[in-house]
Amino acid sequence: MAQQAYVTETDNGGSGPERREPGLRRLTNRLMKSRLVAGWRGDPRIWRRGxxxxxxxxxxxxxxxxxxxxxxxxxxxxxxxxxxxxxxxxxxxxxxxxxxxxxxxxxxxxxxxxxxxxxxxxxxxxTDKTGAGGDLTVATHNVNADNADPSGTARDVAASGADVVALEELTAAAVPTYEKALASTYKYHSVQGTVGLWSKYPLTGVKPVDIKLGWTRAMRAAVATPSGQVAVYVAHLPSVRVKMEAGFTARQRDKSANALGEAIADEPLGKVVLLGDLNGTMNDRALNAVTAQMRSTQGASGNGFGFSWPASFPMARIDQILVKGIEPVSSWALPETGSDHLPVAARVEVDTSS
Incomplete structure (x- = not known):
């Protein structure tokens, strides 16, 4: 009879022994009585099912x-x-x-x-691996050839505070707009084919880089930063396609990646930064010629995956900032612009002697 009274008091939310149990134990007891778990106890089939x-x-x-x-x-x-x-x-x-x-x-x-x-x-x-310090901020952005607001996109990228900015997928018609919008922030710049580099510091040794396409989609320049000379490469590797009849078609991208890797391997300067749309992630073996000799700023100093494409719902990090002989400090994705890619930026330490 006493047992029945206890059950009634407990069911009505009384102050019996069960009510005084610690929260975790009470939750565990309720879980063990639930239908989901009750069927596990004493059932030998739990090892044969599933x-x-x-x-x-x-x-x-x-x-x-x-x-x-x-x-x-x-x-x-x-x-x-x-x-x-x-x-x-x-x-x-x-x-x-x-x-x-x-x-x-x-x-x-x-x-x-x-x-x-x-x-x-x-x-x-x-996990957040963002560090403090750094003496150079760089950014890269595939601005999209069909961008309806190149001026706004240029202003957004400049607002990042980057010392060096790389832009990809530039059209001849849009280049003057970008040059005008960025002129007040960046004193030095060069456009080679469909890629360009804007810098607060002097550029020397500017030249296109042959990535086996027949037209220019990569360039190299030496940037005279306060911490020393840095070779900066800008590249826009060919797009990949997913086709029902051919699968993931990327032969031209892979060929260009190999050519870019060779150019970086032959770079005489010991400190190198690669900025650009590589149309591939750091996991993609097709980029091994590049990724085997460089570090990803996102993997070393980022906060999250840093997905950059497509801008409306980023699913992959195909816009990259890679370094060699330089220490990554922090890396992040910038807000959406008029492009179908997100811009990405990184803070790095060029002077690693201290």
Missing amino acids: IVVAALAVILALVMLLHAQIPNAVGNLGSLTETFLPWLGLFVPVLLLLALVRRSATALIAVLLPAVVWLNLFGGLV
Whole structure:
């Protein structure tokens, strides 16, 4: 009889022993009584159920772990996977939910595999590695050939406070507009083909860089910063396409990336910055000729993934700031302009002697 009175008091929100339990213990007790968990206790099938979910979890882990082994022979599938590799992590909570619905201990354990692999690959990007200091701020922006407001875009980029700005996808008709809008902030500039470089510091040794396209979409200049000479490369590698009949077509991009990598490897100055739209992420093996010899400012000093394209809903970081012989301090994406890309900026330490 006393037991029944206790149940009634508890159900009515009384002040019995259960009400006085610590919050975490009370939550645990309620969870153990829930329908979702109640079916697990004493059920030997929890190890036999969810085999399909477990298999999918293992496959997902292997894809992320061995992405470099996925062949590019058919539709450049490897590069396509690497371009959107971080997004594979979205499948982890889906598989976790399925494992819980199936009440499968086997699936739950298997889901740990892709979770650990994803954290190993990208966990460092979700933490803020922004540092203080730095003696040079650089920015790069694919301004979009169809940009309806080049003046506004130029002002937005200049407002970033960058000492050196690279612009890609410049049209002959729009170049005078950019030159006029940036003239008051940047005393020195050069436009080579469809790419340009604006600087607060003198430029020397300006020249186009041949990336095997037949027209100019890359350039090099030495910038006389207060901390010393820096070779700055600006590049806009060819676009990639995803076609039903051909897959991820990127042969021309890959050829240009190799040529750009050779030019940077032959650079006589020890301090190098690469700014531009590389149409590929740092995970894409096709950019190895460049990424193997340079560091990403986003990976080393950013806050988050720093996705830059498309501007309306960024899904990939294809606009890059890479350095060699220079220490990245901070990196960030700038607000949306009239382009389909977001501008990106970085603060770096040129004088690394101290």
